[in-house]
Amino acid sequence: MSFQTTDLCDANEEAITAGRLRILAPILRHYGGRKRFAGPATTLKVFEDNSFVRKMLEQPGYGRVLVIEGAGSLRCALLGDQLAEMAVRNTWAGVVVHGCIRDSLAIATLDLGVMALATHPQKSVKRNVGEIDVTISFGGVRIQPGEWVYADEDGILVSESALD
Structure with missing residues (x-):
């Protein structure tokens, strides 16, 4: 991918002002081998349970970005290497947690964009509880299913539509 979030911001100032392009607060760190990734968002809302993360990543990703609202919990992990490897096999562009x-x-080491708050050695519980393709909000940004996510070394953008 050849985009830069800085250039996208500069070229779309009107969309930022109008709220069609939103900038996530710089709260997440890069963990994946792919530092620049983009695609339409598939959203999940979960709490300390990654059952739905597995359900989504075992499906074909078609270049989408899985955006997980995990309520900012720092008590367990929602994504590990096995699920990340599954995401690569199933052509997901990235996972934002x-x-x-x-x-x-x-x-x-994986060709997958992964951004999260932090690392935690403990796995999550498996209660099979969560919501798929719902509007979520974190980092000062609302994210709806199908909106475009652009992430690189400088930040994360969420756009109502694909950007040039």
Whole structure:
């Protein structure tokens, strides 16, 4: 991918002012081997349970970005190396986690964009509870299913539509 979020911001100032292009607060760190990724968002809302993360990543990603609202929990991980490897096999562009991941050394070797708050060694519980393709909000930004996510070394943008 050849975009830069800085250039996208400069070229779309009107969209930022109008709220069609939103900039996530700089609260997430890069963990995946792919530092620049983009695609339409598939959203999840979960809390300390990654059952739905698995359900989504075992499906074809078609270049989408899975955006997980994990309520910012720092008590367990919602993504590990096995799920990240599944995401690569199923052609997901990236995973954005408002929560923690684990197996960060292995995830760093994968051709997958992964951004999260932090790492945590403990796995999540499996209660099979969550919501798929709902509007979520974190980092000062609302994210709806199908909106475009652009992430690179400088930040994360969310756009109502694909940007040139």
